Amino acid sequence: KxxxxxxxxxxTIDNSNNRLWLSFPDEPTRVSIPLRSDERDHNVLASLCQSKVCGDRIQGIDCGDEVGEWLSxxxxxxxLRLIRQSASDTRTFQNSRQKKSPANTISLANQAQYxxxxxxxxxWLVQKVDEWDPSDKYDYLEATIDRFRGNLIIDTPIALVENEWT
Structure with missing residues (x-):
């Protein structure tokens, strides 16, 4: 960090080939990892690891030597190692106002200043993800916003307008 x-x-996400590609300026080589992994696969089971993020112990999957060496x-x-969040990781956002639900699960994102x-x-994002079928749209939206762990929350009339700001 x-x-x-x-x-x-x-x-770069390559959906057609199910890959996440990483590149770096002026570096001719790129590296990729699968977007999805089957955690029941013996190779994946062998790469399970534990670490700490923001003081919480997490379970993750090491993405391998090739990407680790490239990042280094x-x-x-x-x-350096690239760690993918394990589906069995159960860290949750602690908020007494909300019921415990899958929407309260925390990612491996670390703290940022802002x-x-x-x-x-x-x-807009919630509407695009087919697997998310919120029964109570407001609570689900709030829980999803909490998952990003932002410290400045705004509401604009147009989605993604912040991508145009400099």
Whole structure:
């Protein structure tokens, strides 16, 4: 989280080939990992690991040596690993106002000094994900906003307008 070169790692999602590609400016090689993994696979089971994020113990899946070595090279740091959140990781957002639900599950995202979240953009995202079928739209939207752990929450008339701001 302290390496400023991390912001130069450029992720590209290739849905047609089920891959996440990582590239870096002026670096001719790219690296990729599968978008989805079957945690019952013996190779995946062998790569399960535990770590800590924001003081919480988490269970993750090590994405392998190739991506770890590539990240170490482009970020000029030794022994880096890319960890995918395990489906069995059960960290949840602690908020006494909300019932415990899958929507309260926390990702592996770490803290940022400032993270601005646009409610309209999150609502747009919720509408795009078929697996999310909220029975109570307002509670589900609020829980999803909480998952991003933003500290500046805004509401604009147009979704994704914040992508145009400089």
């Amino acid at each position: 302290y390496n400023t070169r991390m912001c130069l790692v450029y992720p 090279y482009v970020l000029c740091e030794q022994d 993270l601005l979240i646009n409610r309209t953009s999150v609502d």
